[in-house]
Amino acid sequence: MKATYHKYILHFKQPSGTSRGVLTDKETWFLVLEENGKKGIGECGILRGLSADDRPDYEEKLQWVCDNIHLGAEKLWEELMEFPSIQFGVEMAFLSLQSENPFVLLPSKFTSGAASIAINGLVWMGDEAFMKRQIEEKIEQGFRCIKMKIGAIDFEKEKALLRFIRQNFDAETMEIRVDANGAFFENEALDKINQITGFQIHSIEQPIQKNKTDMMSVLCKNTQLPIALDEELIGVFSLADKEALLQKVRPQYIILKPSFIGGFRGTSEWIALAEKYQIGWWITSALESNIGxxxxxxxxxxxxxxxxxxxxxxxxxxxxxxxxxxxxxxQLWYRNELEWAFDLDQL
Structure with a gap:
């Protein structure tokens, strides 16, 4: 078996704002396996400044994977514990290689086109007019769940946007999730959360910065608005540490990004723990290309x-x-009548 890796820079159509700054480009890496005339591809999606494996030796580790690809998917996953995005790329690449179609990794009613996945519509940060325009577009597109990033503009304007949605759509018609990306200061977080509770928000993601678990535990215990951990899960590698985090904080939800938490296996570990402690969860992408x-x-x-x-x-x-x-x-559909515009032979 031969393995190679390839860097690829994704370019945003327009700058996309978060509370951590504005994104214009996204770096990703493809892992390509070749064996007996077949190819498989996996994506190692990393977000600089956020991923646990944003390290100077990242590319060196990719080369190590290629040099040791004979170890197989399971052994490599275990050896890559501190490189969750590469764990995911390895899992993906092996499934792709073993599949009849390199892009149909896990056949189901979804990949046959017979079933779909309900998804939220994402509203990016920006000025009030830009965010309002996005909200209106998502509503017109038929979304019944909107995720709105907050924490970058004036809080009163963000509340006005939430008010705008609720004046037109009740909670039965439109679910609202908000994502603070850790933007709230600890001494103001509970007050700000309480201020938006009246808008019948489904949940708020990561209201304060990660690693403030004492305060996060207090918030989860005292808030009327369910809290979802997101960035808090990044860099928690062992099963014991994952369980200790959930036992301590007791969040209402956790959000699972496979590129950040060790791919399918890492995600499955979090799901099992969440269900053990009656914590809700959902899965989300992390700005991967369409491959990931x-x-x-x-x-x-x-x-x-x-x-x-x-x-x-x-x-x-x-x-x-x-x-x-x-x-x-x-709803997200897999339309089999459409083809991939991606040629594995180009890599």
Whole structure:
């Protein structure tokens, strides 16, 4: 078996704002396996400044994987504990190589086109007019769940946007999730959360910075608005540490990004623990190309979670790869009549 890796820079169609700054480009890496005339591909999706494996030796570790590909998927996963995005890329690449179709990793009613996945519509940060325009577009597109990033503009304006949604759609018609990306200061977090509780918000993601687990535990215990951990899960590698985190914080939800938490195996560990402690969960992509998104969607469908998931079609980028993934009326579909615009022989 031969393995190679390839860097690829995704370019945003327009700068995309979060509380941590504005994104214009996204770095990703493809792992390609070749054996007996077949090829398989996996994506190692990393977000600089956020991923646990944003390290100077990242590319060196990719080369190590290629040099040791004979170890196999399971052994490599265990050796890559501190490189969750590479764990995911390895899992994906081996499944791709072993599949009849390199892009159908986990066959199901979803990949046959017979079933879809409910997803949320993402509203990016920006000025009030820009965010309002996005909200209106998502509503027109038939979404029944909107995820709105907050924490970058004036809080009163963000509340006005939430008020705008609720004046037009009640909680039965439109579910609202908000994501603070750790933007709230500890001394103001509970007050701000309480201020938006009246808008019948489904949940708030990561209200304060990660690693403030004492305060996060207090918030989860005292808030009327369910809290979802997101960044808090990044860098928690062992099963024992994962369980200790959930026991201490007792969040209402956790959000699972396979590229950040060790791929399918890492995600499955978190799901098992969440269900043990009666914690809700959903899966979301982390700005991967359509290669990684496709794998995440196929895995997500098999988890049988009816909640809207954080998936899409990678339409943020100018140079993504056309794929059978399509969004219609707030649902993600795999349209088999559409073909991949990605040639494995080019890598």
């Amino acid at each position: 998104l496709n794998a995440i969607a196929q895995f997500t469908y098999l988890q049988n979670n009816p909640m809207p998931q954080g998936l899409g079609t990678g339409a943020l980028y100018t140079n993504n790869f056309e794929s059978p993934l399509q969004v219609a009326q707030g």
